[in-house]
Amino acid sequence: MLAQKTLDNPELMTDAEPAEVPPSPSRQEVRPAPTLLQRAARLFAAGPAKPGDAFGAPGQGRSLAISIVTALSLIGLWFLSTTAGWVEPLFLPSPTAVIARFWEVLTEGFANATLIEHTGWSMLRVFGAFALALVTAVPIGIFMGVNRIARGLFDPIIEFYRPLPPLAYLPLVIIWLGIGETSKIVLIYMAIFAPMALSARAGVKSVAIEQIHAAYSMGASRWQVVRHIILKSALPEILTGMRIGIGFGWTTLVAAEMVAAQAGLGFMVLNAAEFLVTDVVIMGIIVIGIIAYLFDLLMRFAERKLVPWKGH
Template sequence: MKHASWLTTSLVLLAAIGLWEIVSILQLFPPIALPPPKAVWRAFVILFTRGYGGHTIWTDIGISSLRVVIGFLGAIIIGVPLGLLMARVPLIFRIVDPFLQFIRPVPPLAYIPLLVVWFGIGELPKILLILVGTIPVIIIGTISGVKATPPLRLAVARTLGASERQIFRHVILPSALPEIFTAARVGIGVAWTCLVAAELIAADQGLGWLVQYAGQALQVAVVIAGIIVIGILGYAMELAIRLVENRTVPWRGRQ
């Protein structure tokens, strides 16, 4: 099954590249707007060897990845315990939920001017933007996981004499973990979105900055190459989360 899945994915990618090449040959779009695949490949080679904007893309990858990991882990460390408390303690839910619902629909770009004014243009505002943008997803997923705990499991645990602490550790938390991991997988995408938004405005390094800098110079091949790198990194991180999930929650899908 895994080999078939990878084969299907490879065929779809090859078909997409082939269609892209055909569109380029037919010149349905001007080359400056949609460069052919070979031009994007040349941009990749340049980015990974000579670099663009004064440094190679390895520097941008390292900086952006570090920002995402720190902000995302901060959202996990804060969001999961807070979500568990909100799901178990009605008072905490009533206190936090209005702020959560206020923050959730606001686009990340709206926070950037405030964060820059408050914290400057260093690393802190970028990491905070990732944290603020990602944490609602983590909290809501955690609450949903706790609320989805089957009542029968709770009843059986209480019948067997389990304490509230034992119920939480052995029943509620394992039941909530699948939803928490789902929220984490969604959240890593949100984290990259927030990072790119921050780097578009207040950065001189990073993949978001690279895309913006190349776009201003009308280097569309470099822009597309940067977007592809962002997508690959985001997908790789999502696969890493999925791997941890498979090891931590092996019972998912068997309940």
């Protein structure tokens, strides 16, 4: 019936739109297959949302405000307790006395070295040991996570000495390496090595086996799986281990500088404690805390840039 009307009225034939004809398979656009790296990148493209996104920026600002108020409250309580005479200056000097001592040590020095010299020696020892641990502990931790033989070889050694305090094996380090700078750096290195290696191993163990199987099914080699899948997935744990390790390094600094040191923040604190110069002791503790906190902020910034999917 419709065909008859169309034949009877030519205008319907001219005004009608032509039917769409699907392109033949030979004319369809042929897109190149994605490469292995592009496929691996897609696995990480759809990562989980940040936990902090549920609270938004106001939650972060509120946390910062609480931290500032807490710090100011502690300083105010310190100032009040010393000004009112609740605590003797020998046990807790006032903040003004500590600031005055800080300027004195900065300009005139203490124990034959200025504050900058003490800080420089301590940072050289701690960050030198940290760099050595970074290039050794992280690869060993990753190797322990992917290889059972390596895990059986290194795990008993690390787990044995990890709970020991540095003062326990300090005499042995001195006997083996002497009282020079090498023994100090090695002592700090041993304290940093264990948490960094164990964190790297834990990061490798947390990798989803589905990602590894998917990469192998796409033709990836073992090295490509380690580099593009395992290392990226373990990176949050590795960065956390670096933060923990540097904390152990600063903790061990005082023990390391007990051995024939001529300068350093730990040496300065110990020397001041022997002569009951409490303001220098508190000043040294504050300086160590500030340096460690600034490094921790740097590591947090690195986490936000390198592992944005982790959430903070």
